[in-house]
Structure formats: structure tokens, C-alpha cells
Amino acid sequence: MAARDNARNIRRTGKRAGRLLGPIDTFNFENYEPIHIEETAEKCNIVIRLTGDHKVCIYCHDGLEALFPWGSKIQSVSDVPVRGKPCTLAIDRQRYRCEKCKHFSSMPLPGLHPKRRMTLRLFNYIRDAAALKTFAAIARMVGLSEKTVRNVIGDSHVQG
Numbered sequence: 001m002a003a004r005d006n007a008r009n010i011r012r013t014g015k016r017a018g019r020l021l022g023p024i025d026t027f028n029f030e031n032y033e034p035i036h037i038e039e040t041a042e043k044c045n046i047v048i049r050l051t052g053d054h055k056v057c058i059y060c061h062d063g064l065e066a067l068f069p070w071g072s073k074i075q076s077v078s079d080v081p082v083r084g085k086p087c088t089l090a091i092d093r094q095r096y097r098c099e100k101c102k103h104f105s106s107m108p109l110p111g112l113h114p115k116r117r118m119t120l121r122l123f124n125y126i127r128d129a130a131a132l133k134t135f136a137a138i139a140r141m142v143g144l145s146e147k148t149v150r151n152v153i154g155d156s157h158v159q160g
């Protein structure tokens with residue numbers, strides 16, 4: 001059900017974006033919806049936001065009714081290539097202030113690598129690509145430095 005709703009959102013947004021329907025159709029990133037896309041000959045940047053209701057205070061866990069929007073911040077991460085172009089996601093991340101415990105918080109972002117500024121699916125993509133391609137070729141495909149690609153492969157080996 002949720003997956004179908006998500007697909008419907010993506011299609012609807014795709015229509016708004018006119019000729020850029022393609023990359024939005026392939027976006028399909030659970031828990032997020034695309035709200036705007038910028039595409040050049042070399043790369044793609046997709047502005048996204050969390051879907052659904054994530055309004056629970058991460059400090060007192062009881063702030064469902066007590067959280068008030070308190071500005072937002074754009075957080076950029078790298079994602080898997082779209083139509084052969086490196087892709088970045090700009091996540092519109094809402095900040096909240098909890099009326100109960102007075103803490104400020106941002107909602108957790110699922111699907112991101114805990115340490116690297118990239119999605120988990122890009123992390124796995126790089127790891128899988130390493131069996132077939134050189135680090136330099138992968139770096140060009142994903143728009144990251146060769147050093148970053150090497151570090152990702154290194155992480156994979158450590159984690160098994």
C-alpha cells in the first residue's frame with residue numbers, strides 16, 4: 001500500500017517536471033519523495049523530502065503533539081547514477097523544537113550511510129561495481145573522487 005502511494009507520488013511529481021519524467025520514475029527511494037529535479041548534461045540533482053509523519057521527539061519520545069517546525073536545512077548526499085549521470089540528493093530536512101523537553105531535533109534520515117555522505121544504495125552500488133570496474137571508472141560514474149571510492153571498498157572489506 002505504502003509502496004503504491006509512493007509510486008503514485010513519484011508519477012505525479014514527474015508530470016509536473018515535464019520532460020524530466022525519466023529520472024523521477026527511476027528515483028524509487030523508500031521513505032522519500034522527489035519535489036524538484038535539476039538535470040544538466042553531466043549530472044542530476046534531486047531535491048527530496050521525507051514522506052509520511054515522523055514527528056516523534058528523539059529525546060523524550062513523547063513529543064508527538066509537542067513538536068513544532070523550527071526551520072529547515074538542506075543536506076546533500078550522493079546517490080546512484082541516474083541515466084548514466086552522477087546524482088546528488090538534496091534532502092529538505094525539517095528541524096523541530098519540542099515544547100515538552102525543549103530540545104531541538106531533526107528527523108532521522110533512513111537509507112543513508114551512517115558515516116559517509118551518501119545513500120546506502122550508492123554504497124552497495126560502488127561495492128558491487130568494484131568486481132567489474134576500476135576505481136577510476138567507478139569514480140567517474142558516481143561523481144566522487146577515486147579516494148572516496150577506494151575508502152568505500154575498504155569499508156566493505158572491514159564490514160565483510
Ligand SMILES: [Zn+2]
Pocket residue numbers: 057058059060061062063098099100101102103
Ligand atoms: Zn521532547
